[in-house]
Amino acid sequence: MTNSIDANRDQDSAAFAIPLSSASATGPTVVVLATQWETSSEAGWITRQVAGALACLGTVHVVTPGGGIASVRTDGVFTVHHLGGLLRPQALVEGNVVADALAAVDRAAREQSALTGPMRPETTLLDRGLTEAWSPASGVLDDLRPDLIVLADHRNLGALAAIQRHSPTAPVALVALDDGRGHLELAEFAPVLDRADAVLAITEAERLRLEARMAARGMSAPVTRIGAPMVANSSARSEPNTWVGDSDYLFVLTDTSSEDASVQTELARLLTLRFCDRPVGIAHTDGFFAWHEGRFNDGWAIERSSDRARLMAWARVTIDLRHASLFGRDVVESLLFGTPVVVPHDSQARQHAHLGGGGLWFEGPADLTWATEALLDPALSEQLSRQGKAYAEELFGSTDRFIDRVIEACQLDVSDLPEVVRSPSAAQA
Amino acid sequence: MERQGVDRQGVERQGVEKQGVAPPAIDPEELLEQLKSQHRVLRWEPLAPEQLSSGREQARAGVNLEYLHHHWQLPITFTPTPAPGIRGRLRNRLGALVFRTLTPYLTAEQELLVNMVRATDALEKRCDELTDRIDTLRNEVMRRQVAEAKNQAELAAWLTLDRPSELPIDAEPSPSASDSANTTSAGTTSDAANGG
Numbered sequence: 001m002t003n004s005i006d007a008n009r010d011q012d013s014a015a016f017a018i019p020l021s022s023a024s025a026t027g028p029t030v031v032v033l034a035t036q037w038e039t040s041s042e043a044g045w046i047t048r049q050v051a052g053a054l055a056c057l058g059t060v061h062v063v064t065p066g067g068g069i070a071s072v073r074t075d076g077v078f079t080v081h082h083l084g085g086l087l088r089p090q091a092l093v094e095g096n097v098v099a100d101a102l103a104a105v106d107r108a109a110r111e112q113s114a115l116t117g118p119m120r121p122e123t124t125l126l127d128r129g130l131t132e133a134w135s136p137a138s139g140v141l142d143d144l145r146p147d148l149i150v151l152a153d154h155r156n157l158g159a160l161a162a163i164q165r166h167s168p169t170a171p172v173a174l175v176a177l178d179d180g181r182g183h184l185e186l187a188e189f190a191p192v193l194d195r196a197d198a199v200l201a202i203t204e205a206e207r208l209r210l211e212a213r214m215a216a217r218g219m220s221a222p223v224t225r226i227g228a229p230m231v232a233n234s235s236a237r238s239e240p241n242t243w244v245g246d247s248d249y250l251f252v253l254t255d256t257s258s259e260d261a262s263v264q265t266e267l268a269r270l271l272t273l274r275f276c277d278r279p280v281g282i283a284h285t286d287g288f289f290a291w292h293e294g295r296f297n298d299g300w301a302i303e304r305s306s307d308r309a310r311l312m313a314w315a316r317v318t319i320d321l322r323h324a325s326l327f328g329r330d331v332v333e334s335l336l337f338g339t340p341v342v343v344p345h346d347s348q349a350r351q352h353a354h355l356g357g358g359g360l361w362f363e364g365p366a367d368l369t370w371a372t373e374a375l376l377d378p379a380l381s382e383q384l385s386r387q388g389k390a391y392a393e394e395l396f397g398s399t400d401r402f403i404d405r406v407i408e409a410c411q412l413d414v415s416d417l418p419e420v421v422r423s424p425s426a427a428q429a
Numbered sequence: 430m431e432r433q434g435v436d437r438q439g440v441e442r443q444g445v446e447k448q449g450v451a452p453p454a455i456d457p458e459e460l461l462e463q464l465k466s467q468h469r470v471l472r473w474e475p476l477a478p479e480q481l482s483s484g485r486e487q488a489r490a491g492v493n494l495e496y497l498h499h500h501w502q503l504p505i506t507f508t509p510t511p512a513p514g515i516r517g518r519l520r521n522r523l524g525a526l527v528f529r530t531l532t533p534y535l536t537a538e539q540e541l542l543v544n545m546v547r548a549t550d551a552l553e554k555r556c557d558e559l560t561d562r563i564d565t566l567r568n569e570v571m572r573r574q575v576a577e578a579k580n581q582a583e584l585a586a587w588l589t590l591d592r593p594s595e596l597p598i599d600a601e602p603s604p605s606a607s608d609s610a611n612t613t614s615a616g617t618t619s620d621a622a623n624g625g
Contacts, residue, residue: 353457360457370464383455 027058028147028412033137033159035092035130035152037064037080042326043177046202047152049229050175051078053406054150063140065133065158083136091130099155099189103182122187134158141166148410153177154184154192163195173198173410178206179326180348184213199223200409202327204395205351224409228327229399230392232336233306236313241281243290243299244311249279250372251315251339253308253330255322258284264321267368271319272296274369275376281311313337317359317375319368324349335359335392340384342371356395358388494553501546505535 032051038044051060055077062075067082074080137159141149151159154176163172174196178184184193193199193214199221201207207225214221240246252271254264268282272291279292283302290297302308308330312318318334319342328349331341335352341359343349345367353359360371375381507528509521528535 357455357457360461366468367461367465370468371461374460374464380455380460384457387454 029144030054030058030060030148030150031141031144031146032060032062032078032150033134033152033156033162034062034064035087035156035159037062037075042324042329043153043179045329046177046228046326047175049402050150050152050200050226050406053229053403054148054410056403057407057412058147061140061144061146063137063159065130065137070136081140083133083140085133085136087130087133091133095130095155099183099186100181102186102188106185107182130156131158131161134162137162138165141170146170148173148412150175150410151192151196155189156192157189160192160195171197171411173200175200176206176210177202177326178209180205180209184209190217193217193221194219196221198409198411200406201225202228203348203351204355205348206327222409222411224405226405226409227395227402228329228332229402230329230332230336230396231399232313232333232397233309236306236309236337239310240314241307241310243288243297244279244281244292244314246314247279248316248376249281249290249314250275251311251318252280252282253318253320253322254282254284256284257286258282258289259286267321267365270365270369271372275372278316281315283308283311309333309337312339315339316381317342317372319343319372320347320349323347328352331359332392332396335388336397338385338389340375340381340388342368342375352388352391356388356391358384358391360384494549497546497549501539501542503535503539503542505532505539 030051032047032054034044034047036044037048039048051062054060060078062078062080063083064080065083065085066087067084068086069082070084071082072079073082141162149163149170149172151163151172152175154174163170172195174192176184176193176199178201183189193210194217199210199214201210201223202225204225207223210223214223244251250271252268254268256262256264258265265284268284272280272282276291276293279290282289282291285301287301288299290299302311312330312334315334316339318331318339320328320331320334321344323344324331324347326348328343328347328351331343331349331352334341335356335358341349341353343353343359343361345361345363347361350361353361360374362368362371375384505528507521507524509525510517512518512520
């Protein structure tokens with residue numbers, strides 16, 4: 001399979017500028033293959049943003065498995081094709097668990113044998129339950145005859161198989177969605193990377209991981225960091241949240257219940273004890289708890305992004321105890337509000353604190369308290385706030401720049417299109 | 430490994446700088462190192478518990494109680510002494526008369542003394558019991574304090590460990606962490622052992 005992909009790629013790799021076979025005034029036809037079409041997760045949200053950016057240029061069809069009965073419906077500017085059938089929710093979880101286990105095995109083998117030992121045989125466990133659901137996708141692709149196929153997630157072997165059945169030479173842009181868990185190194189997923197003509201990364205850290213992996217595979221497809229389109233909600237600064245007021249409070253984000261015996265809950269409790277002299281607002285899954293001087297008021301769980309934004313905008317420090325699933329969207333949003341952050345050292349969100357200088361990170365409870373204490377110093381907080389805001393605005397704070405980067409990364413030949421369609425930001429300027 | 434990590438971060442930073450973002454005036458990494466070095470001198474250890482009581486403090490006032498036990502019985506009858514002559518007989522008769530007159534009072538007096546000595550004995554016994562109870566309670570409280578302190582030491586050691594999810598299954602705690610735990614709790618437990 002890998003050989004045939006390489007052979008096909010070789011034919012096209014000389015000059016990869018995707019010609020628009022169906023070029024017209026409406027622009028190219030783009031098909032996005034995504035296992036899940038939703039916005040609750042960071043991966044789902046960024047996939048939708050990429051699709052939205054491409055919708056500025058042409059017609060975007062989204063193909064997604066599951067949905068019971070095969071159907072086509074309109075979702076905003078997108079036409080969504082549900083392939084039908086049943087996509088077991090457990091299949092994704094099982095796939096991730098197996099991938100985590102294999103990544104751990106490979107990591108241990110590499111450390112022990114210093115890259116010289118025999119590698120384990122490849123497994124097909126990763127495909128189980130996911131590949132079959134994508135079977136009808138090749139028919140949809142045949143019908144749509146897209147100018148560009150956008151494949152979401154570098155682990156999407158089912159969609160890759162559908163693309164190969166449709167056309168082994170069709171241009172493919174891969175939104176890698178690598179979460180840094182080591183899945184990128186797995187040989188099982190390598191065919192997806194090998195097949196991509198262009199790879200889109202969200203952050204600089206992800207881009208470097210992808211480049212390293214591509215170089216190791218001997219592939220030369222360009223990897224482009226596209227960032228994400230985010231803006232600080234200006235209305236969030238208009239009125240503080242009454243639970244914690246507008247004084248110098250700490251805003252703590254968790255993804256655990258207040259009654260869980262988890263590390264996050266314990267760390268949040270530690271913060272309420274250490275910083276009992278100021279309000280500490282803790283967002284648990286079962287409610288929002290505002291602690292001050294040993295007493296607390298509780299309220300509904302923070303579910304609306306506008307509430308979360310308001311709390312971040314007025315906070316002195318945002319402490320995100322969660323491990324960012326992809327790039328730490330809430331942390332970037334906090335930096336856009338000029339609120340410094342404290343994050344776990346092994347979270348994907350650390351790169352924003354580190355590279356942007358917008359906050360600190362911690363390994364244990366002691367580091368957490370020191371880092372938080374440091375950020376309560378007005379002068380230091382002011383400086384980190386400025387740094388983090390500049391970083392976030394430059395790399396994430398512009399929708400227009402995001403659209404330009406996505407279009408450029410996908411290497412669509414748009415010379416025949418009107419200026420207003422070809423470069424929305426330039427036209428707007 | 431560490432070197433690679435540093436290199437990688439450097440490359441990441443260069444990549445971001447290429448995007449037009451100036452390097453931060455305050456480097457968070459340097460700041461964290463500075464914070465760690467500042468806080469490294471502070472060490473937390475549990476409070477050493479008070480030494481446990483080794484002997485009972487009895488309420489017994491040995492000499493006085495012993496005297497009471499030996500002298501509670503007063504003479505309530507007249508014992509005539511053989512004495513020749515009228516004077517001797519007269520003294521014996523007078524003594525017998527006086528004692529016969531005072532016998533009810535002396536008997537009552539003796540009863541009172543008997544009961545007072547018995548009450549004192551009971552009080553002494555009760556005092557000893559209470560002293561024992563206080564000692565027991567105090568020792569229990571101290572043992573509890575020792576256990577709490579040990580628990581706090583273990584908590585402090587646990588909090589400085591990596592999260593359990595990051596440790597491989599069956600992994601031993603890192604030497605530094607376990608050393609720290611031993612160091613922190615050893616003083617307490619040995620104190621407890623010595624005291625207990």
